[in-house]
Amino acid sequence: YMSIRRSERAMADLLAEKGSSLIMAFESALRTGLRGETGVRLQVLLEEMTRSPDIEFVAVTMPDGTIVAHSERTRLGETLRMQGEEVDEDRMTGLAPGDDVRWTTIRMEGRRVFVVYRNFLLGRENWSKDLPPPTIFLGLDVSPFEITRRQNRSYAIILSVVAFLMGMVCLLAVSFAERARESRRRQFRAEGEVHRLEEEVRRREKLAAIGTLAAGVAHEIRNPLSSIKGFATYFRQRFGDGSEEREAADIMVREVNRLNRVITDLLGLSRPSDVKPRSVCLENIVAHVLRLIRQSAGERHVGLSCRTSRSVPNVFVDVERLGQALLNLCLNALDAMPDGGTLTIAISRARESVCLLVRDTGSGMTPEIMEHIFDPYFTTKGSGTGLGLPLVHKIITAHGGRISVRSRPAVPAKDGNGSVGGETVFRIWLPLAPEEESGSARR
Template sequence: MSAEQDSGRPVSGGMDAAGTAEVRAFDVPPREQGGRVGTSRAPLGLVLGGAAVVLALMVGLLAFISIERSEAAMARLLAEKGSSLIMAFESILRSGMRSETGVRLQVLLEEMAASPDIIFVAVTMPDGTIVAHSRRLRLGEILQLEGRELDEKRMRDLDPGAAAQWGITRVEGQRVFVVYRYFTPGLEDIPRGFPRPIIFLGLDVSPFEITRSQNRDYVAMLAAATLLAGLLCLLALYYAQRARESRQRQYKAEGEVRRLEEEVRRKEKLAAVGNLAAGVAHEIRNPLSSIKGYATYFGQRFPEGSDDREAAAVMVREVDRLNRVITDLIGLSRPSDVRPRPVCLENVVAHVMRLIRQDAEQRKVTLEYRTSRRVPNVMVDSERMSQALLNLCLNALDAMPDGGHMTLAIAKGKRRICLMVRDTGMGIAPTARAHIFDPYFTTKGQGTGLGLAMVHKIVTAHDGEISLYSRPAGEDGPGETIFRVWLPRAAREELPELRYQRRGRKKS
């Protein structure tokens, strides 16, 4: 089953397995829906704030990874350079050993250290004793590492090997990029257990630090630009959401304005009808009473079964019909005199079902009654509300001349109680829905067009609301029409009315 709000969206109240009706979150009167506009602003701010934090963390992580990769690439470059210098140094020594003149190790170290990017070159024994140094005065002393002299334990911790290793540390009193490994220029046949010398090559660390500083500045600028762009996108998304909410509020405000204009138009029509009714009701009723009296008098003078007597009876019936129209007209234009009190809506529905059951059986219409559990009382005038519900049910029966199914349901919402009348009849055309509550508007061959206008007036007098959803019968299947009436709950301190004993689903 579905109903339609002022926005035009079909909604439905779900029924559980026990036959109880429940009002969904959106199944509330349009007036109450209007108060919900903009409620997602706070969650939106939290979402955007969380997105900004996640974006900042991601950008920071990517920047850190980029800096680490750049520094690792620069370190590998310097390490390869140092390893190449050591290999070249060993190759020169090997060549010098094979020549007649020879090459002195100390002289070669001093010449290598003359390069501007080489800070020092030292060859030590495993205990840290310097056997060759680019500064001649350091011969025989102990190599300084991080302000302390090397010994065998610290040398083992350095773990020199055949492959070059590197690190940035203080060696010989300076912060350098040091590359070290075993020194074997022509010493491949050293006996096992014989101490092997280690060569330390100290390179200038300033290019590495300059490059690292430049990379960090570049990555920081890139990260800041990315973060700024992301924040701008989030800000744009935030304002786009605000604009969308503003448009929604505008649309809802326009819908409310249209609803109020429609209400004013309907009340103007009722006022005009009321003025008309007040001006001519008595003037029409007096002649009608005379016409009815004379028609009854002349009817009695004609023989039983004659055409003249039948014509007089027709006159009497038509006068009665006109009198009912005038009575309805006066009732529609008269100010509402409802006397709300706490009422069990189930009792009202049960009373109306008793009134229409015989008519429904004659039309082969199946009645079904559904209700939520523990429905609170409503503040209504039970007599006037029964009249409104009876009009809705009679319209539903008229819409199913060949039989069908009519459902009456009660559902409890957060603030109001929903009363639903659904039929599987012919449905209402879209062009007629806008005028369905107007006085004297009818789609039936017979009828005054005041029934739904009276229903609307009674519901409005109870500070309630009524909505319509209809699907005409056609290619999509059988027709369907649903009227939903929202009524205010009774205060809890009010004494509850005795509830109708039949609960749950009732069929007849």
């Protein structure tokens, strides 16, 4: 744009300088030829000047627009025409002629011309100061100026088209890049979903194998265990208090009970889930579980916190099975905080579900451990069976919900006493009750 403006300004300055030189040459010729017949010589010079192909007309007018000299003899005594109308004093005042050359591109004398004009200086010394001086107009062929302007416009259009095409190419490149990023994100999410499904398949395969094993040997193991427990109870009653024999019998009873619990958990993990969901208030289940663990939490100096968002809808769950899953999570959280801490349970409304959060400030877990926490018989506790979290996962899945875990392992304290900074957060998304789902759809 600046280049076009400079080019047009340069062309206009060139034409204006040419017109100024012609006016000066015209005045000089008149001064040289003043020998008496001034009017005749003035008209002859005007007619001779317009024989040049690039000069359209020359006119000398009074301030009211009356023509006193013109390159066309027939125009003498008439009024100068500009933009198809006769020029009056107001229009002449608007042109503001002076001793310095001015120029404009306008329609004058019936044609579009490049007009150069100023006060006519010939005989200025004999002119009365009370009378305004006449004005000389020199109309030059505007075609060079118009050609330059058309070329500049074509150049500007070409540049605009190129800039537009470059902008479109950039937009297309950005669009393709965004699509590529979106494709990579979808691929990443798909790969994550495939990985999750593969893990789910492996987990189900393990559960199926465990179920086959448990179904085949559960009764065969429980029958001998019942006999062992009966004989151990019998012998414990035969020996006195404090004797080694009675202590050995007590150990046998405890171990039989532990084995019986392992078999019960194993059967519960392997058999098909028999949930009986109904519309319930999740706060009631949480309150019941907190009552069960309150004494154990007090013994371990663990603070309990429960937060519930406003207007939390009912969920469609089996009260007993979900309570069992939540109790397992809370007991694991207490085991992770032997030196005290805070156990937080929060309930909030999600988009199409209810989110149940269980957070502890215990020792946390490393990423390697988190990869296997839902695998059967994987445990980091010496007395654990490794079936608690797999059972939790199975119960949540049976309800059509989801469970996720995020953990940060604790680091040793600066004073060397214990560790700080550990945290584990379980999030469970549970389905809404049917009436809540229909209300959400209406909203």
